[in-house]
Amino acid sequence: MANSNILGPARSRVDGPLKVTGYAKYAVEFEIPKCAYAWPVESNIAKGKITAIDIKAAQTSPGVLAVLTHQNASKMADAKGLFEEFAEAHGEDMSQGIRNEQRAPLADDEIHYAGQYVALVVAQTIEQARHAASLVRVSYAPELPILTMEDASKAKKPKKKQDETIQLRKGNVEPALANQNIIRLHETYSTPTETHNPIETSGTIAAWEGDDKLTVWDSTQFVKGVQSILARSYGLKIENVRVICPFVGGAFGCKGALWPHVLLATMAARATRVPVKFHLPRKAMFTGTGHRTPTSQTISLAATSNGKLQAIKHVTGTLTSPVGEFVEVCGARSTGVMYASETIRVEETVYPVNVATPTFMRAPGECPGVYALECALDELSYLLQMDPVELRLMNHAANHPIRDVPFSAKHLKEAYQLGAEKFGWSKRNPQTGQMRDGNLLVGWGMATATYPAHKMSAAAKAILHVDGRATVQCATHDLGTGAYTAFTQISSEQLGVPFEQVTFELGKSDYPFGPVAGGSNSTGTVGTAIHEVAQLLHRALAELAVKDARSPLHGSRPNDIAMVAPGRIALRKNPVTSDSFTDILQRAGRDSITVESELKDPEENEKLAFQSWGAHFCEVKIDSLLPRVQVTRVVSVMNCGRIVNAKTARSQIIGGVVMGIGMALTEETAYDPKTGLPAIANLADYHVPTNADVPPIEVYFVGEPDYAFNPIGARGMGEIGITGIAAAVANAVYHATGKRVRDLPITPDKLI
């Protein structure tokens, strides 16, 4: 049952006062003397070649310092060769940062998608740059673009890495799927292009010192990745590239890998010899920083009449751009782990189209993948006339279905149970269209949530001051998630220093390595580094103490000493013999002591499988005449190991649920079917949920700390909240109306 020892204190954000007073400085808010401003010119054709660019009017427009195009960029930036070399290097290592597009911006005259940058105007003010950009005249030789999955699947497939079929297999699904004597289902679910739309649009300020030192203020999920890519791109020493990003105003994956605007800012600053700020307009966020690919997912299920799954087959089609590398892996890490089916098969084909490059978006793969699978499970429950929760319990997987090792600290059954209880699921009428609230149809739906536990490598530095304060540093990130607060809490607990006395610093490449803030890995990964640096700190204090004749620990062996209580180290076997951190430093005449942990590969435990779980229950109300779906209630129960901060963790789950409601009901980046330009490219037309769309959301956590996974016991929970919620909503809509909409978002037109 819900285990109170998993819930850490509900601390308010340490950076909260800075944020509400406006003192939190975001990357593009740094005031750099002499900074110039960049404004992009984007292609309005989806495929073809640039035949001419007339930049005369722009160049002579007031305040303009430079107009970069493919014709002059290499000379001015002097980096084209390096970019190309870089592009050829295959299979980049995540720890070094990746570029979403291998092609360097302004590399040549080729147009691969509408919205591609074709020129960059740099001027003294942003208004001057914006106006001059409107004066650039680009002529194209357009070619017929491929814009949809349908067209791409008909076209000749280019021999590309993107075009591989990803497969996962357990046994042979086909016999069960062909067996007419058991219950079978075969349906296709589709999701549209969705765009991240953090409130802080992406942006970069680049400042060169000579030709070999570069400082970049960049809104990013990965300062060390940006540092590494820029160093490699320009052939600079790594320590000569500094990346600064103390705050991020939301990211959701669109600031994870590096986009062309970062390179353009550095190229422009190099060309003009002044610092350049390139802060993307909202519209560019729809083509320049990725989106979630649309998906088409066909799920085939076979089950015995008592509901035991015999086969799950999940066949997905997704898209990428001609210059994109990212693949939205829809089934492997969700359908491949979710249920104890006799046989499983997961396949995916990625089609290149002339549409802007997709990327990671909150729970990439799992989010659309779980949506499709969990809708199919719901459909199966009706075929079986079985309660949807019961069907899931029947197929519960204690072991990883493919690797056949036990899941660590899995408490999904409790999540179903607690969720059902809190929601009042037992009062559900299993028939569709039967529950009412006055004139409104009422529907109840549920779905499972899941997300893998990822770990990466990180290092940390700890500085303990003689007055008892501690500073801990890591080049990690706070995307608005509460990471500052969680890391302050973990530092306090691991170091043994009161919360109020700890300062946690992040967002600078000067600090020890922090991995990309992605895959819900940060709390566990950086938490592990903090755990390690705390051990080093206690060891260093022990070494000082044993040499000090005035210490009660004098003459002991450092190996026999550990922290026993906050602020004190002692003999493990006889904790009464102890000494305080501050006394040790004081007597040694030290102002402070500094230790830094080592960056090493994370320890893998092959005997267990690590995955987070959860269950969403939701209620919708729908006017049958004017059928807009209103979600009126959500209960979400999560099993993510230890929860470091009950308050910020709850916010993460709520945020995931809200984003999932958007996915289910309103969000879609539609494109013009002829030109391939996004028709929806602003926040008036891209409908994220408003407050009026968001119901009361109850969040509960169950389980136990997962110490087999890491010493913090936390599996991370930034993404799991969005998985499954769209299915829970869609399933509730079916329960209310008897109409199964398999094509998101479920807008009123689809229910008429």
Place this chain on the structure above:
Amino acid sequence: MNPFDYSRPPDWQAAVNSVATDAQAKFLGGGTNLIDLMKMGVETPDRLVDINRLPLAQVEELPGNTGIRIGALVRNSDLAEHPLITARYPVLSEALLSGASPQLRNLATTGGNLLQRTRCYYFYDPAFPMCNKRNPGSGCGALEGYNRIHAILGQSEQCIATHPSDMCVALAMLDAVVRVQGPAGERAIPIANFHRLPGITPNVDTNLQTNELITAVDLPAIPFATRSHYLKVRDRASYAFALVSVAAALELENGMIKSARIALGGVAHKPWRAAKAEQALAGKKVEAAAFSAAADAELAAAKGYQYNSFKIELAKRAIVQALTTVAALP
């Protein structure tokens, strides 16, 4: 955004004069639409004539109980909450409050709302090469494009854009009169003649001359408008333009409909007065069948496109629902 001059004249004469002597000048109201369009490069005025200091922010009763006058600078939020409006024209208050967001309504003016331009994607973003409204003769990108939010009534092959305002739908139903001042003096334009259908000149939204300043909107006295309602169907619960909307009022007598007033939003290039539905209802009993028949009559001429055909059925249902609601009002 192109460079432009800015001035803030002290009175309406000076304001009209500034615009009359400069064909590229534009009045600046709340700026919530104009500035947006300037940033997109759709509007490129060389001068903004800021009218925010003109004394046009009053709501007052017209003499002899003949109606209400709304100054052109009355903010949407103030108008929506004004006691004369909530008491006598609830439909207008509801329409205003269903539009945009509180922040936008705090800035948006009555005059600016009348003149807000279409949200057609092909108009709003000059990256699209085709738009007869923005660039006459270039074609209509929406006709065979992503036309989910587009018109089903009164459109032409040249343009299938819709007028996006909620306020104007209520004004159309209420037979409002737009008062304007120009170099040639004052004139009054009935709301039905204010906005235009696209025809072959979709670049001309309204019958207002570019050098004319809207000073006020008059609402005639309509006693039965106390029994009125605005219904807006949209994709999310708040802060979205209408897929379809209905402003309706019923004059009832002994369970019979003496007269009906209906206007539709989200379906046409102008707020659409549903005359056929009104005729169909006159003299009928208050009952669901009459409402459906009226809705069918109005939408008989509707034409949908690839992505917006659903609006025809949606509009019918919305009319029925709005009339049902109005009929049940005390």
